[in-house]
Amino acid sequence: MSEVHVARRALLRERCAANSAQAGHADALLVTRPANIRYLTGRPPEGAALLLGADGTDTLLGPAAADPSHRHTGSRPADELRTVAIQSPDGDTAVAAADLAASAGARSLAVEEHHLTVARYRAVDSVAGLHLARLACPVEAQRVVKDQEEIAALRTAAEITDQALGELLESILVGRTERHLALELERRLIDHGAEGSAFPTSVATGRNSGLAHHRPTDRRVEEGDFLSVRLGARYHGYCCQIGRTFVIGTAPDDWQVELYDLVFAAQRAGREALTPGAACSDVDRATRQVLDGAGHAEALGSATGHGVGLEIGEDPRLSPGAMGKLDACVPVTIEPGVHLPGQGGVRIDDTLVVRPAADGGPELLTITTKELLAL
Amino acid sequence: MSEVHVARRALLRERCAANSAQAGHADALLVTRPANIRYLTGRPPEGAALLLGADGTDTLLGPAAADPSHRHTGSRPADELRTVAIQSPDGDTAVAAADLAASAGARSLAVEEHHLTVARYRAVDSVAGLHLARLACPVEAQRVVKDQEEIAALRTAAEITDQALGELLESILVGRTERHLALELERRLIDHGAEGSAFPTSVATGRNSGLAHHRPTDRRVEEGDFLSVRLGARYHGYCCQIGRTFVIGTAPDDWQVELYDLVFAAQRAGREALTPGAACSDVDRATRQVLDGAGHAEALGSATGHGVGLEIGEDPRLSPGAMGKLDACVPVTIEPGVHLPGQGGVRIDDTLVVRPAADGGPELLTITTKELLAL
CATH class of the missing domain: 3.90.230.10 (Creatinase/methionine aminopeptidase superfamily)
Structure with a gap:
C-alpha cells in the first residue's frame, strides 16, 4: 500500500500548489485529522500529526509509544515517510511538527482549522517565524x-x-x-x-x-x-x-x-x-x-x-x-x-x-x- | 438528579464570577465539551451546547432530534434548564448559543478553547456584538x-x-x-x-x-x-x-x-x-x-x-x-x-x-x- 500513500501525498501537494484556495500559498501543510492521516500514510493516526514540508519531506510525528514494538524514531521506510516519536509527556505533535517545519525553512504552514482546537492552534501559532494559513478540506475532497x-x-x-x-x-x-x-x-x-x-x-x-x-x-x-x-x-x-x-x-x-x-x-x-x-x-x-x-x-x-x-x-x-x-x-x-x-x-x-x-x-x-x- | 445539576451550574457561575482567570470577566459562558455538558445537565451531550446566560438563564441547545420522542423545544422542566432544538441541517449549536447570548444582552462570551475547533470558534466569533473570552477549565476542575x-x-x-x-x-x-x-x-x-x-x-x-x-x-x-x-x-x-x-x-x-x-x-x-x-x-x-x-x-x-x-x-x-x-x-x-x-x-x-x-x-x-x- 505504501506507493498508494506516496501518490496520495504527491497529489495533495500538487492540488494545494495549484489552487491557493486550498492552502493559502503556504509552503508547508499540517494534517491532524485522524482519518486524513490514515488516508495519506496508512499508519495509526491517534494523536499524530503529518507534516508535508517545504523541502519535499513528509514526516509523521506520533506520540512516543509506550509499546516499544511500535517505536520507529528516525526510520525512513520504503514509502519515504519519516517518522518521529514525541517523547515529552504532554508533547503536542502538532507543535512539534510546526517546529520542524520552521527549522526546515518553511515560512507559512497551512493547518486544518476544522480539526485543530483553538488551544492547539494558539500553541502552533506561537512557533517563531511561522505564519499560519488555512488548509481547507483538500484531503476530505480527495477521499470522496x-x-x-x-x-x-x-x-x-x-x-x-x-x-x-x-x-x-x-x-x-x-x-x-x-x-x-x-x-x-x-x-x-x-x-x-x-x-x-x-x-x-x-x-x-x-x-x-x-x-x-x-x-x-x-x-x-x-x-x-x-x-x-x-x-x-x-x-x-x-x-x-x-x-x-x-x-x-x-x-x-x-x-x-x-x-x-x-x-x-x-x-x-x-x-x-x-x-x-x-x-x-x-x-x-x-x-x-x-x-x-x-x-x-x-x-x-x-x-x-x-x-x-x-x-x-x-x-x-x-x-x-x-x-x-x-x-x-x-x-x-x-x-x-x-x-x-x-x-x-x-x-x-x-x-x-x-x-x-x-x-x-x-x-x-x-x-x-x-x-x-x-x- | 436535577437539583444536583442546578447546584453544579450555580457553583460554576460563582467560581467564574469570583475568579476572572476562569472566564475573563465574560458575562455569559458557553460549554461545548460533551462530558462537561453531561456533568452540568445530566442530558445527552452529543452535538449540544450549553449556554449560561448573562440574564441567569441556562439553555441547552441540541441538534434537532430526528427522533420526535426527544424533542423538548422551549420546554422548561423542573431543573430550570431551557432546551432548544436547532433545526437547520448544518446548524452549529455553538453559533446558535452565541446568537441567543447576544440577543439576551451579553457582551462577552467565554468559550472552551480547549474543545472548540478553530473553524467553529471563527463562526461563533462572527456573531455581532459579542466579544469572546477564554473559559479555562473550571468545569473539569469542578469534576475532580x-x-x-x-x-x-x-x-x-x-x-x-x-x-x-x-x-x-x-x-x-x-x-x-x-x-x-x-x-x-x-x-x-x-x-x-x-x-x-x-x-x-x-x-x-x-x-x-x-x-x-x-x-x-x-x-x-x-x-x-x-x-x-x-x-x-x-x-x-x-x-x-x-x-x-x-x-x-x-x-x-x-x-x-x-x-x-x-x-x-x-x-x-x-x-x-x-x-x-x-x-x-x-x-x-x-x-x-x-x-x-x-x-x-x-x-x-x-x-x-x-x-x-x-x-x-x-x-x-x-x-x-x-x-x-x-x-x-x-x-x-x-x-x-x-x-x-x-x-x-x-x-x-x-x-x-x-x-x-x-x-x-x-x-x-x-x-x-x-x-x-x-x-
Whole structure:
C-alpha cells in the first residue's frame, strides 16, 4: 500500500500548489485529522500529526509509544515517510511538527482549522517565524472518490455485515433484549473478520423501531413488533452500513405493510437516482418526495444518505442543501426511515457505489433482502 | 438528579464570577465539551451546547432530534434548564448559543478553547456584538472531586467489572483468541448491567502481554502464557478500569514470578501513597521508583495513573510533571506495567477513591484478587 500513500501525498501537494484556495500559498501543510492521516500514510493516526514540508519531506510525528514494538524514531521506510516519536509527556505533535517545519525553512504552514482546537492552534501559532494559513478540506475532497482497493475493502465490510445479519435472522428473537441482540451482532461481525463495528449497532423493537439513532435498551422483542436493526463492519479501516426492518411472529398488520412499502419505495427512488453527474440534492429529493407525498415530511432528518469510507459519515452529504454532484466510484448510503411516535417505524439503509449506467448502474454492496420478512 | 445539576451550574457561575482567570470577566459562558455538558445537565451531550446566560438563564441547545420522542423545544422542566432544538441541517449549536447570548444582552462570551475547533470558534466569533473570552477549565476542575452519587455509580461500575472478569477466569481460556476473550468480557459487562465499556477492552497473551494499549488480535492463548486483561464498565456515565495479569497452565516460570512481584510491589507503593494532600507527582514517583530501581524505567509511559469519572482519563494525572495535590473523594487509577519485548509482561490496574487515613485510607473499588493466578 505504501506507493498508494506516496501518490496520495504527491497529489495533495500538487492540488494545494495549484489552487491557493486550498492552502493559502503556504509552503508547508499540517494534517491532524485522524482519518486524513490514515488516508495519506496508512499508519495509526491517534494523536499524530503529518507534516508535508517545504523541502519535499513528509514526516509523521506520533506520540512516543509506550509499546516499544511500535517505536520507529528516525526510520525512513520504503514509502519515504519519516517518522518521529514525541517523547515529552504532554508533547503536542502538532507543535512539534510546526517546529520542524520552521527549522526546515518553511515560512507559512497551512493547518486544518476544522480539526485543530483553538488551544492547539494558539500553541502552533506561537512557533517563531511561522505564519499560519488555512488548509481547507483538500484531503476530505480527495477521499470522496475511492480507488479499487478502497472499494474492495468496502465490499468485504459489506459481506461481513450481511453474514452477521443473516445469522441473526436464523436465530430465535422473541424474548431477547435489544441490548443482547446488538451485542450478538457485534460479536458476529468480529467472528467474520471485521476489525470492529463501524458505529454502535442499533437494535430497536416495538415502538422504538424506526428511530434513527436508537440506543439498544432492555426492552424484549415481542410478537407483532417491528424490529429495526442498523449495523456495519469496519474492515481495513473502511466502514459500511446496513439497516433493515422486520416483523416478529406471524403476519404483519396492515399499517406495518403500508409503512414498510412506503419507506421501501422512498429508498428505491433514492437508489435509482444514484448516477454519476446527479446533484446530491436531487438524490435526496428523490427519496424525500416519496415520504413527503405520504405526509411524512417531518419524519426525515436533515440528510437521507452520506458518503462512507474511513469514516462512517463523510462527504458527500445527500440533503436538500447539499452542493455538488456525484462521481463514479463514490460509495454512499441511502437511508430513509419513518417513525410513528408510540407505534414504531421502518428504516431501510443500504451502502452502494455510484457507477455509470453503462456499467450496470449503482453497485449494491449490502445485499441482504429488503423483503418484509416475518421472523 | 436535577437539583444536583442546578447546584453544579450555580457553583460554576460563582467560581467564574469570583475568579476572572476562569472566564475573563465574560458575562455569559458557553460549554461545548460533551462530558462537561453531561456533568452540568445530566442530558445527552452529543452535538449540544450549553449556554449560561448573562440574564441567569441556562439553555441547552441540541441538534434537532430526528427522533420526535426527544424533542423538548422551549420546554422548561423542573431543573430550570431551557432546551432548544436547532433545526437547520448544518446548524452549529455553538453559533446558535452565541446568537441567543447576544440577543439576551451579553457582551462577552467565554468559550472552551480547549474543545472548540478553530473553524467553529471563527463562526461563533462572527456573531455581532459579542466579544469572546477564554473559559479555562473550571468545569473539569469542578469534576475532580466526586459527590456520593458519583462515587456510588463508580462503585457499581467496578462491581460489574469484577463480576465480568471473575466469570471469565472460571472458563477455559487455552485455545481462545484475544479478540474473542475481549468480546466475551464486553458482553458480560452488559449482562451485568453496564451501559457499555468505558474503553476498548484489551486482552493480550504471550509476548503481547503487558502492553498498555494492545488491541486484541487473533493470537490464541497458549500454555505458559502471561495473559493480561484491561477492561472497565460504564455505569450511569461513570467509567472504571481494572487490569490484571495471569499465567496460563501450570506453574509460572521464574522470570514470570519475578516480574509479577516487581509490578505488584510498584502498584502497591502507588496505592499506599494515595492520601489527601499528597502531590500527584509524588504518587507517581512512589510507583515509578520501584520499577526504576529494577532497571525498568523505560517500560513506563508518561503517567502511572489518572482520574476517572465521566471520562476514562480525566484530571488528576499521576505523572512526574503533574502539578497539584490529591483531595479526598477523588477516584484515580494506579496502573503500572512492564513489557519485555519478545517475552511479554505484566500490568496491574486498580481504581481507588482517595480517602483520609481516619476513614481507612484509599477505598479500593476493583477488588478482583491480585495474586498471580495460574489458570
